[in-house]
Amino acid sequence: MTAPVAARFWLQHAALGLLMGALAALGWRYAVQRIVIDTAPPPIPADKVGYMFVVKSLDWVNGPTWWPAFALLPAAGLAIGLIVGVLVERVARERNTRVRDAAAILGGGVIGALCGLAGAIYAHHDPPQVGIINTDTPRPPIDGNDLDRYPLIHGAPPLWELDPTYLTFPAMGTLIGLAIVLIAAYVRHVIAARVADRSTFI
Secondary structure, X not given: OOHHHHHHHHHHHHHHHHHHHHHHHHHHHHOOOOEEEEXXXXXXXXXXXXXXXXXXXXXXXXOOOOOOHHHHHHHHHHHHHHHHHHHHHHHOOOOOHHHHHHHHHHHHHHHHHHHHHHHHHHHHHOOXXXXXXXXXXXXXXXXXXXXXXXXXXXXXXXXXXXXXXXXXXXXXXXXXXXXXXXXXXXXXXXXXHHHHHHHHHO
């Protein structure tokens, strides 16, 4: 590969890493089990270590925060993508086009897996938090036989838990990374074919 081609190769992988890091941050916010924090706790006597309360209606107050997950994970993804891009380019440097394409596809899967793993590690060390308040707000009657239909915290951002994250995040990252690279390769192929057809016609 010439220097400009190699640089473009690195940048493409870095851009994929940035995108996958942003998706990992979204996964952290919307697909990881949250820590619930009471934002209006009662005063605790000095000789007590905690308190208990009867849950009436848990209303959302704040969280999960966008910072620093939406800065750290995309930055980590950018670094992962750049490193993988450099390594893949060096391995495929003197190979034919088919091998380079295969290496690029494999690199996309590796980037997705590593970004997913980074998201899972971050979620383990710093899980998302939501602030709640226990209120007397009247709610419709709850069917005890169908509790899954009712949110635990009213008004909170949606949550679709993907446990265990150490398995689901890398697996989904791999699939998404591969899909993005394959779609991009197909689009490039279609564009190149159309340009070639026009050149032949002219």
